[in-house]
Amino acid sequence: MILEAAKPSWGRFKATFSILLTGLLISSCALTHTMQPRGKDLEHALEMRDIPAALSIAGKPKQYRPKDRVLYYLDAGLLNYYNGDWKKSNKLLQKAEDAIEELNTKSISKSAASMLLNDNSLDYSGEDYEDVYINVFKALNFLKLGDREAAFVEVRRIDEKLGYLEQSYAQMEKELHKDAQLKSAKKSKNTKFHASALARYLSLMMYESEGNFDAARIDLENIRYAFNSQSELYPFSMPELIDPSAKSLAPVLRVLAFVNRGPIKKAKEMHIHSSEDLLLVGSVDETVDVFSLHWPDIHEGYYFKFALPDMVERPARVSEVVAVTPDGSRYSLAKLEDMSLVARQTFEIKKSLIQLKSITRSVLKGLAAEKAQSMASRNSSSLFAALMMIAADVAVFISENADLRLAQFFPAQAMVAEIPLSAGQHEINLEYYSAAGNLLYRDLQTVKVQPGSVNLVQSWCL
Amino acid sequence: MKQVVIIVLLGMLLLLTACGPSVKVQRVSSDTATDFGGRWNDTDSRLVSEEMVRDMLSRPWMSRFSQTEGRSPVLIIGTMRNLSSEHIEMQTFATDIARELLNSGLVRFIASREERDEVREERSDQQYHASEESAKRMANEVGADYMLQGVVKSITDRVDNTQAKFYQVDLQLVDVESSETVWIGSKEIKKLVERSRLRL
Numbered sequence: 001m002i003l004e005a006a007k008p009s010w011g012r013f014k015a016t017f018s019i020l021l022t023g024l025l026i027s028s029c030a031l032t033h034t035m036q037p038r039g040k041d042l043e044h045a046l047e048m049r050d051i052p053a054a055l056s057i058a059g060k061p062k063q064y065r066p067k068d069r070v071l072y073y074l075d076a077g078l079l080n081y082y083n084g085d086w087k088k089s090n091k092l093l094q095k096a097e098d099a100i101e102e103l104n105t106k107s108i109s110k111s112a113a114s115m116l117l118n119d120n121s122l123d124y125s126g127e128d129y130e131d132v133y134i135n136v137f138k139a140l141n142f143l144k145l146g147d148r149e150a151a152f153v154e155v156r157r158i159d160e161k162l163g164y165l166e167q168s169y170a171q172m173e174k175e176l177h178k179d180a181q182l183k184s185a186k187k188s189k190n191t192k193f194h195a196s197a198l199a200r201y202l203s204l205m206m207y208e209s210e211g212n213f214d215a216a217r218i219d220l221e222n223i224r225y226a227f228n229s230q231s232e233l234y235p236f237s238m239p240e241l242i243d244p245s246a247k248s249l250a251p252v253l254r255v256l257a258f259v260n261r262g263p264i265k266k267a268k269e270m271h272i273h274s275s276e277d278l279l280l281v282g283s284v285d286e287t288v289d290v291f292s293l294h295w296p297d298i299h300e301g302y303y304f305k306f307a308l309p310d311m312v313e314r315p316a317r318v319s320e321v322v323a324v325t326p327d328g329s330r331y332s333l334a335k336l337e338d339m340s341l342v343a344r345q346t347f348e349i350k351k352s353l354i355q356l357k358s359i360t361r362s363v364l365k366g367l368a369a370e371k372a373q374s375m376a377s378r379n380s381s382s383l384f385a386a387l388m389m390i391a392a393d394v395a396v397f398i399s400e401n402a403d404l405r406l407a408q409f410f411p412a413q414a415m416v417a418e419i420p421l422s423a424g425q426h427e428i429n430l431e432y433y434s435a436a437g438n439l440l441y442r443d444l445q446t447v448k449v450q451p452g453s454v455n456l457v458q459s460w461c462l
Numbered sequence: 463m464k465q466v467v468i469i470v471l472l473g474m475l476l477l478l479t480a481c482g483p484s485v486k487v488q489r490v491s492s493d494t495a496t497d498f499g500g501r502w503n504d505t506d507s508r509l510v511s512e513e514m515v516r517d518m519l520s521r522p523w524m525s526r527f528s529q530t531e532g533r534s535p536v537l538i539i540g541t542m543r544n545l546s547s548e549h550i551e552m553q554t555f556a557t558d559i560a561r562e563l564l565n566s567g568l569v570r571f572i573a574s575r576e577e578r579d580e581v582r583e584e585r586s587d588q589q590y591h592a593s594e595e596s597a598k599r600m601a602n603e604v605g606a607d608y609m610l611q612g613v614v615k616s617i618t619d620r621v622d623n624t625q626a627k628f629y630q631v632d633l634q635l636v637d638v639e640s641s642e643t644v645w646i647g648s649k650e651i652k653k654l655v656e657r658s659r660l661r662l
Contacts, residue, residue, distance in 0.1 A: 104623070104657070149544055156547035164620045171622075 038408075046261075046409075046462055049441070051083040067123040070099045074130060074407035078137065082409070082460055086141040093134050093141075100126040100134075118361070119354070119403035128350075129343040130407050132161050132196065139202050140256075143454055148206055155206070158199040166194040169349055176352055193233060193346050195226035198337040198414050201241075205254055208244040209454045216244035223336075233342050239334035242418050251451050253419045257333055257430060258411035258460040259318040263340050267307040267402040272362060274302040281359060283308075293359065302370070306362040307402040308355060311347045313340055316412065318461050319435040323417050326427050333415035340412035358402075411462060421449050432461040500627055500655030502550045502614070510631050511558035514647045518610075518635060519568050523644035527607070537563060537635075538572040538606035546616035546629065559610065559633075572606045608635050608644065625655040 073096035282290035
C-alpha cells in the first residue's frame with residue numbers, strides 16, 4: 001500500500017514522497033543510465049586506424065562511470081592490443097577479468113535497485129562471450145611478448161570458463177523450465193558454447209611449436225568437434241587446416257586476422273496488454289512478435305511499456321582478406337570463428353531471463369504508479385493530482401530503459417590462413433577488401449619463420 | 463512525523479558509515495598464511511617446497527650417493543613448468559626450493575643457467591682487469607650431479623559460487639650423467655573457494 005485513505009495528510013505526504021523519490025532516482029541518472037564514449041570522432045579514429053586518438057577519446061575523464069569499469073578495461077584493453085601495446089593491453093584485460101569475477105557476487109543494494117529501476121543500475125559484469133574472448137586476446141598478447149607458457153595459461157582459462165558456461169546454461173535452462181510463468185513465454189534458444197575453435201587453434205599452434213605434435217593433432221580434432229557439435233555457432237565450413245602431426249618438415253606461417261566490429265545492443269520497445277490472469281507481450285518493429293504470459297490476479301485493461309536489449313550485428317566493412325607472399329602467391333583467409341555470432345547466440349540464452357525480469361518490473365512499477373495516481377487524485381487538488389499522475393507515468397517509462405552496455409571494440413570475425421614457407425625472414429602483405437571488391441587496407445608485415453616457434457602473423461581491420 | 467525523523471536519521475547513519483576509510487593496511491609476518499581468492503600464492507609455494515625437499519632428502523638416493531661418492535651431492539634446478547590455468551611465478555617457487563635445499567646443509571647447490579652466465583661474464587672480465595692473485599680461475603666450476611625438474615598442474619571445478627581448485631606439483635631428480643631418474647615426488651593441494659552469493 002502506498003497510501004492510507006484513513007489518514008489523508010500522512011497519505012498525501014507518502015504519495016508525494018514516493019513520487020518525488022522516484023523522480024529523484026531517475027533524475028540522478030547515475031543509477032538508471034550508463035556512459036560509454038561513442039560518436040563520430042571515435043568511429044573516425046578507428047576507421048583511420050588512429051588508435052592513439054581513439055584511446056585519448058576513451059581515456060578522457062568521466063567517459064565511463066565507476067559501475068561501468070569493466071567496459072573501460074575491455075575497451076581500453078582491446079584498443080591497446082590494436083595499438084601494439086601488448087603489456088598494457090594485458091594489464092587492462094586482466095583487470096577486466098578480475099572485475100568480472102568479482103562482480104559474479106551479487107550486490108544486495110544494486111540488485112534491489114535493479115529490481116526497482118532497471119539493469120543499468122547494476123555494475124556491468126560483462127557478457128559471457130566477452131569473458132571468454134578476454135583470454136584469447138591475452139593469449140595473443142603473451143605470444144607477442146614471447147611468453148608461450150603464459151599464453152597457454154590463458155587457453156586453459158578459456159577451457160575452464162567454457163566448462164563453467166556449459167554448466168550454468170544447463171542450470172539456466174532447468175530453472176526456466178521449472179518456472180511456471182515462463183512455460184507460456186518464449187523459450188530461450190538451446191545454444192551450446194562449450195568449445196571455441198579459435199581457442200583450440202591457438203593451443204594447436206603452441207603445441208606444434210614446442211614439438212608436441214600429438215597434442216596439436218588433438219586440438220585439430222577439437223576444432224572439428226567445435227564445428228560439428230555447435231552448428232548454431234559455426235554455420236560455415238571449417239577452414240582447411242594442415243594436420244600438425246602429419247606435416248612435412250617445412251614450417252608453416254599462420255595468419256590470424258580480426259575483421260569488422262562486434263555487435264551492439266539496441267533497445268527494442270515492448271508493449272504489455274493485460275487480460276484476466278494473462279499478459280500479452282509484444283513488439284512491433286520490423287517483425288511482429290507477440291507471446292502470452294500467465295500472470296495470476298491481474299485484471300483486464302492495463303497497458304505497460306518497456307524496452308528490452310537486443311543484440312544486433314553491425315554492417316561489415318571487410319568481406320575478404322588475402323595474404324600475399326613475396327613470390328606473389330595469394331592465400332585467401334577463411335573464417336575460423338564468428339565472434340559476433342557467438343556473442344548474439346550466447347546472449348539469446350539469457351534473453352528469456354532478462355525478458356521475464358523486465359516484464360515483472362514493468363508490471364509491478366506500472367501497477368504501483370497506477371495506485372499512486374489514483375490515491376493522489378483522491379487526496380490532492382486537481383492540478384497537483386494531474387502533475388503527480390504525469391510524474392508517475394514518466395517515472396515508470398523513463399526508468400524502464402534497456403541495458404545497452406557492451407564492449408565496443410571486439411572484432412566480429414577471426415579469419416585464418418596457413419602458408420608453408422621456408423625458414424627465414426619474409427614479407428607478408430595482408431589485403432582487406434570490401435564486398436564491392438575495393439581494397440580497404442593493406443598491412444605489410446615482416447615475419448621471421450623458424451621451426452620451434454609460433455610463426456604467427458596477427459593483423460586486424462575493423 | 464516521528465517516523466520521518468527516524469528514517470532521515472537512519473539514512474544519515476548509513477551515509478556516514480559509507481564515508482569511512484575503504485583501505486586498511488596491516489603488517490603481518492611473511493609466513494602468515496594468506497588466502498584471498500584461492501589462487502596459488504606464496505604460502506603454497508613455501509609449504510610445497512618445504513615438504514617436497516624434506517621428502518626428497520630423506521629418500522635412498524641420498525645415502526647411496528654418499529656411500530659411493532663420499533661427499534654431498536651437487537644439485538641444479540632445471541626447468542620448472544607452469545601447466546596450470548593460473549599465472550604462477552615459477553621463479554619464486556624455484557627460489558623457495560633452492561632455499562630449502564641449501565638450508566638443509568645436506569646438498570650443494572649450483573646457480574641457475576642465467577645466474578651462471580652472469581658469473582662467467584664476470585670471471586672472464588677478471589682475466590683482463592683483475593690482479594693475477596685475485597682473478598678467479600677459468601674452467602673450475604663444479605658440475606652438478608643431479609638436476610631437479612618440475613611442473614605445476616591444476617584442475618578447477620566450479621558450481622555456482624563454489625570452486626574446487628586442485629593443484630599438483632610433480633618434481634623429479636635426474637642423474638645428469640646417466641639420465642636416470644632417482645626420485646619423483648608429488649604434492650597435491652586442494653582448495654575449496656566459496657564466494658558469498660551476496661555483498662552490500
